[in-house]
Amino acid sequence: MLEAIDLVKSYGTRRAVEKVSLSVGRGQMLGLLGPNGAGKSTTIGMISGLIVPDGGSVLVSGQRLDSGSLAFKRHIGLVPQDIALFDDLTAQANLELFGALYGIKGAPLLKRVHEVLELVGLADRARDKPVTFSGGMKRRLNIAAALIHDPDVLLLDEPTAGVDPQSRNAIFENLEELKRRGKALVYTTHYMEEAERLADAIVIIDHGQVVARGTPNELYRLLPATGLLEIELEGPFDAAPLGAIAGVMQVERNGQHLRVGLDDLTLGTPLVMNALVAQNARVARINSGRANLENVFLALTGHALRD
Amino acid sequence: MNGFSALVKKDLVLYFSNRRSVIVSIVAPILIAAFFGYVFGSGASGPSRIAVGVTDLDQSALSQSIIKDMQGDATFAISELDPTSAAAQIKSGKIAVALTLPKDFGSSAKRALFGSSDKPNIVLQYDPSQQLALQVVRGLLAQYVMQDVSKALFTSANDVLPDARERIAKNTAMPAERREKLLAMFDSIGVVQNDTQREPDSAGANNAPSRFQLSLPYSTDEKAASANPDTQYNSFAHSFAGMSVQFILFMGIDLGIALLTMRRLDLWKRLRAAPLSKATLLTSRIASCALIALFIFCAIYAVAMLVFGVRIEGSVLGFCAVVVSFCLLTSSFGLLIAAIGKSPEATRGIAIVVTLLLVMLGGAWVPSFVFPKWLQQISLIAPTRWAIDGLDGMTWRGLDLGHAVAPVGVMLGFTLVFGLLAIRQFSWEE
Numbered sequence: 068m069l070e071a072i073d074l075v076k077s078y079g080t081r082r083a084v085e086k087v088s089l090s091v092g093r094g095q096m097l098g099l100l101g102p103n104g105a106g107k108s109t110t111i112g113m114i115s116g117l118i119v120p121d122g123g124s125v126l127v128s129g130q131r132l133d134s135g136s137l138a139f140k141r142h143i144g145l146v147p148q149d150i151a152l153f154d155d156l157t158a159q160a161n162l163e164l165f166g167a168l169y170g171i172k173g174a175p176l177l178k179r180v181h182e183v184l185e186l187v188g189l190a191d192r193a194r195d196k197p198v199t200f201s202g203g204m205k206r207r208l209n210i211a212a213a214l215i216h217d218p219d220v221l222l223l224d225e226p227t228a229g230v231d232p233q234s235r236n237a238i239f240e241n242l243e244e245l246k247r248r249g250k251a252l253v254y255t256t257h258y259m260e261e262a263e264r265l266a267d268a269i270v271i272i273d274h275g276q277v278v279a280r281g282t283p284n285e286l287y288r289l290l291p292a293t294g295l296l297e298i299e300l301e302g303p304f305d306a307a308p309l310g311a312i313a314g315v316m317q318v319e320r321n322g323q324h325l326r327v328g329l330d331d332l333t334l335g336t337p338l339v340m341n342a343l344v345a346q347n348a349r350v351a352r353i354n355s356g357r358a359n360l361e362n363v364f365l366a367l368t369g370h371a372l373r374d
Numbered sequence: 375m376n377g378f379s380a381l382v383k384k385d386l387v388l389y390f391s392n393r394r395s396v397i398v399s400i401v402a403p404i405l406i407a408a409f410f411g412y413v414f415g416s417g418a419s420g421p422s423r424i425a426v427g428v429t430d431l432d433q434s435a436l437s438q439s440i441i442k443d444m445q446g447d448a449t450f451a452i453s454e455l456d457p458t459s460a461a462a463q464i465k466s467g468k469i470a471v472a473l474t475l476p477k478d479f480g481s482s483a484k485r486a487l488f489g490s491s492d493k494p495n496i497v498l499q500y501d502p503s504q505q506l507a508l509q510v511v512r513g514l515l516a517q518y519v520m521q522d523v524s525k526a527l528f529t530s531a532n533d534v535l536p537d538a539r540e541r542i543a544k545n546t547a548m549p550a551e552r553r554e555k556l557l558a559m560f561d562s563i564g565v566v567q568n569d570t571q572r573e574p575d576s577a578g579a580n581n582a583p584s585r586f587q588l589s590l591p592y593s594t595d596e597k598a599a600s601a602n603p604d605t606q607y608n609s610f611a612h613s614f615a616g617m618s619v620q621f622i623l624f625m626g627i628d629l630g631i632a633l634l635t636m637r638r639l640d641l642w643k644r645l646r647a648a649p650l651s652k653a654t655l656l657t658s659r660i661a662s663c664a665l666i667a668l669f670i671f672c673a674i675y676a677v678a679m680l681v682f683g684v685r686i687e688g689s690v691l692g693f694c695a696v697v698v699s700f701c702l703l704t705s706s707f708g709l710l711i712a713a714i715g716k717s718p719e720a721t722r723g724i725a726i727v728v729t730l731l732l733v734m735l736g737g738a739w740v741p742s743f744v745f746p747k748w749l750q751q752i753s754l755i756a757p758t759r760w761a762i763d764g765l766d767g768m769t770w771r772g773l774d775l776g777h778a779v780a781p782v783g784v785m786l787g788f789t790l791v792f793g794l795l796a797i798r799q800f801s802w803e804e
Contacts, residue, residue, distance in 0.1 A: 115647050137649035145647040147640035153384065155391045167380035168648035212644065 068093045068128060068251035069220045074113050075122035076106075083109045084275045086123070089253070091220075091268070096242065096252040098266030100259065100360060102371075106275035107255040108148065111224050114253070115145045127220060141169060144218035148225045150205045151212070152197045158184065158208055159193040162215050169216035183211040187241050203234020210241060221245060223254045227261060239265060259360035271364060278367045286363045292316035292328025295362070296336060297354040299324050304348035312338045323351075332357065377650045378658050385629075385662030399625055400673045403617035407674075410617070410739070411610030411682065423451040424507045427460040427472040434480030436526050441475075443518045449510060464499050470507035472499040473515065483523050484534040528566060535560055535567075608770055610682040615765035616738030618674045619700065619758055622667045623733065626704035627725045629663045630711030634718045646802070656709065656797065663705035664698075671697050688768040692778030696764035699785035703757055706792035713796040732758045741766075757788040 070090040076083045084106045091097040099107050112118035114125055116139055124131055127142045152161050162180040166172075171179060184190040187207035197205050206226060213221060223242070227235045242265060245252060256262055262269050263283050271279045271286070279286055287293050306320040309327060314335040317328035329335030332355060343350065365371055390396060426444070430437050445452045455463065460472035474497040476482075482494035496515070500508040527534060539560040542553060636642050645655060678684040686693045715721030733739070735749075736758025742750055753759045764781030767773040 112643075117643055117646055137651070140647060140649040143647065145644065147643045149640035151640040151644040153388060153641070155388050156384070160387070164380055164384050165644070165648070168377045168645070168650060170376065170649070 068095075069114070069253065070126040070129075071110070071114055071123065072126070073123040074110060074120050074125075076109050076113060076118060076120055082275055084113070084120075087270075087272065087275070087277055088123075089270050089277075089280075091251045091253055093219075093251055094246050094249045095267045096246055096254055096265050098262035098269040099253060099255040099272060100257070100262045100269055100364070101255075101272035102257055105257075105272045107272060108224055109275075110272070111145075111222050111253065111255055114220075115143050115222050116140055117145075141216065142219045144213035144216065144221045146210050146213045146221065146223040146226050148228060150197070150209050152205065152208060154196060154198040157194050157196050158189055158200075158211075161197065161208065162212060165212045166215040171216060179215060179217070183214045186214065186244065187211045188237065201234065203230050203237060206230050206234065206238055207241060210238070214245075218250075220251045220253070223252065225255055225257070227256070227258070235261075259364070263360055269360070271360075271367065273364075273368045279363065283360065286360065287358055290328075290358050290363055290366055292330055293358050294329035294332030294335060295356055295358055296327040296329060296332070296339060297325070298327070298339075298343070298350060299352040300343070301349040301351050302347075304343060304346050308346075309339055309342055312342060315339065328358075377648065378654050378661075381645075381650075381655070381658035382662045382665070385659065386665065388632075389662075389666050395628075399621055399670055400677075403614075403621040403670075403674055404677050407610065407613040407617035407678070408682065410613035411608075414609050414613065414740075424449060424471070424504075424510060425451045425453070425469040426511055427453055427455040427463055427469045429455055429457050429460050429472065429474040431477045432475050432479040434478075436480035436483065436522055437475045439522045439526075440515075440518050443522065444514070447514060447518075449514060461499065464501055467501060467503075470501050470504040471511045473497065473511065474499075480526070481534070483519065484527055485537070487523055487527065488534070488538045528563060528570070535563055608683055608685070610678060611684045611770035612741055612762075612766055614674060614678040614682070614684055615762050615769065616733070616736070618671055618765070619736060619761050620729070620733040620738050621674075622670050622700070622704050623707065623729045623758070624726075625666060625670060626663060626708035627711055627722065627729060628708075629659070629666070629705075630708035630715065630725065631718045631722050633659065633709075633712035634715050634721060638718070652797075652800075652802065656800070659709060659712075660702070660705040660793070663708050664701040667701035667704045668697065671701065684769060686769055687772030689773070689775040689778060690768075692773070692775040692782075693765070693768035695775075695778050695782045696761065696768060696785075699764075699782045699789070700761045702789045703761070703785045703792070706789045706796060709796040710792045710799075713799040713801075732756050735759060736762045738762055757785055760784040 068091060070088075072088050073086045074084055074088070075086055087106065087110050089097060089099070089110075099110065101107050109118060113120040113123075116136070125139075127139070153164070156164065159180055162183060163176060166176045166179060180193075181190065184193055187210055189204060189208055189211065192200065192204065197208060200208065210221075210223070210226060213223075227238055230238065239261075242252060242254070254262070254265060266283070268282055269280065269286060270277055279289060300323050304325075306318055306325060309315055309318045309325075312335070314330050315327060315338075316330055319326040327335075327339055329339070336355060340350075361371065428441050428444070430441060441452065441454065444450050453469070455469075455472070457474065460469070460474070463469045464472050476494050476496070479494045479496070482492055486493040496519075498508065498511065500511075539557060542548070542556050542560070545553065548556075633642075636645075675684070711721060711725050715725070735753040735756040736742070737745070737753065738758065742753055742759060742763070745753060760781040764778055764785075767777045767781070
């Protein structure tokens with residue numbers, strides 16, 4: 068459905084995006100994951116035609132289109148990072164305006180306005196102004212405005228920024244519904260939980276470059292360990308013997324804090340705990356879990372996703 | 375509805391949805407124009423009088439006659455004061471000028487008229503902030519003193535003429551023939567004096583035609599050179615032109631700032647993501663701004679015509695052309711602000727200063743004809759000067775369509791330049 072190939076963009080001497088490629092099919096969502104300033108919004112800007120790339124190309128349904136061409140823009144729906152609505156127009160008037168910009172008019176426009184308001188759960192607030200909406204409702208209307216012309220591809224630039232968990236879930240349900248309807252979605256975020264929950268495939272980007280790509284499971288396999296055990300101990304102990312235990316992939320000690328990577332959390336945890344008990348070490352606190360995309364990003368780039 | 379008309383409609387709806395702003399943009403110029411028009415105008419109450427304090431140390435018939443004449447002049451509000459009060463009132467700004475007629479002013483002034491070196495000295499104290507009032511008092515005082523001194527000389531017996539005659543008679547240095555002629559003149563004046571004293575003063579007016587006195591050797595016939603002789607100058611016509619121009623430019627700034635704000639809030643991204651050309655995005659903005667400017671113009675001038683009697687004495691078509699040209703000029707000005715502005719906050723302050731300078735140079739506050747000559751020439755570079763001159767020309771000056779061509783041409787030229795600069799400077803990528 069959508070394919071971006073070797074996109075390049077520089078601002079002066081600073082290379083903002085360096086040969087970024089991505090693709091997403093019908094009914095799929097691609098998560099574009101990276102910290103602030105990684106180049107996600109610039110990549111979205113080039114795909115949507117707002118920014119002219121220095122190199123590379125964008126294809127929709129296999130057809131190469133000049134970014135910025137008017138025909139190209141009809142295939143794309145953009146949800147900007149900030150709320151891009153007119154506060155003094157009602158929800159319906161906002162959608163009618165944005166629909167008119169895409170050449171929809173008359174009865175089809177009104178029908179379409181009703182459809183998208185239904186989709187995002189705001190049909191009963193059609194005549195209210197966004198200024199009276201909660202943050203989550205504004206975000207949903209922001210998405211509705213990008214859907215008014217029924218685009219094939221929806222680009223969402225951090226669409227849940229500043230939204231409470233309940234509203235975030237409502238937005239996720241909207242996006243899953245869009246996937247079911249066959250839309251191709253590109254979703255930028257620096258929240259790994261969102262990417263893990265929603266994305267069929269993830270592209271991790273840092274300093275303008277793609278550092279990894281794949282499904283969440285494929286990305287976890289890049290880590291030396293998929294299970295993680297964090298233990299805080301009291302009294303003297305020796306961490307060295309733990310490295311010899313089968314299934315232990317890595318051991319890091321930081322004072323009384325121990326971090327153990329395991330290839331299987333279920334099998335490895337008792338073995339590690341037994342080894343510590345054998346040393347008469349006293350456990351003050353223990354925490355275990357599966358590795359997440361944060362760990363993947365840390366392992367690949369050497370710094371945290373939210374630095 | 376296509377994209378262009380949708381964008382224009384959006385701008386109009388957004389503008390009119392802010393009712394407070396709409397009311398302010400119409401009411402404020404009307405109130406200020408009414409104030410300026412009243413202050414600078416030819417209102418029914420006429421201009422305010424110049425407050426003058428007079429101290430008469432002479433208390434002679436001549437000094438009292440001069441004071442009486444000045445009290446009868448509508449230019450002055452005369453009050454007789456002692457020297458201390460006069461000085462105090464000057465300092466406190468209650469009177470503009472204080473004049474003191476010295477002791478023996480009456481007799482000294484009459485002698486001085488015939489060349490006596492002992493001229494009486496009238497002291498004029500004045501408020502330094504009212505130099506113009508001093509000039510007026512000086513001029514009219516000279517007129518009244520000359521009239522009253524000559525009247526006193528020629529209409530009543532006094533020893534001034536005999537003294538002067540005696541001095542001439544004793545002046546052997548003067549050629550005899552000239553001396554004889556001057557002595558004959560004094561004798562003739564003496565005869566006139568005697569005749570005048572014998573005439574009954576039934577009219578009670580010293581200004582009766584039979585009585586001789588020196589007076590101003592001319593009279594004036596003052597006519598306002600307006601297009602329609604039956605129509606009086608309406609000072610509100612200029613003040614409404616000036617304030618309309620000022621506040622419509624302010625509206626242009628607001629629309630430019632709104633565009634800057636829209637870009638900051640990602641709304642601009644959403645508009646640009648739509649299948650609209652850059653030309654559509656910008657020209658729709660120009661169109662909506664021009665329509666709003668036209669609406670404000672119509673509202674302000676409706677009040678000016680209905681309440682303040684402003685009339686289009688010249689070409690109606692020319693007036694419409696000037697108004698439309700200025701509306702387009704305002705649009706391109708707003709667009710230029712949006713193009714070169716970095717942030718709404720910083721741009722607003724600079725734009726307001728520039729606008730106030732343009733408005734001041736244009737003659738919106740005080741008419742440009744009171745500017746010094748060099749400033750009048752410089753102000754021609756301001757498009758506001760052409761707008762206000764054009765509106766003045768089509769309203770109270772009553773000029774024909776031909777006189778609208780230059781203002782319209784200049785304003786459309788500025789519109790083109792501002793528009794091209796805006797498009798050139800406009801940053802399309804965020």
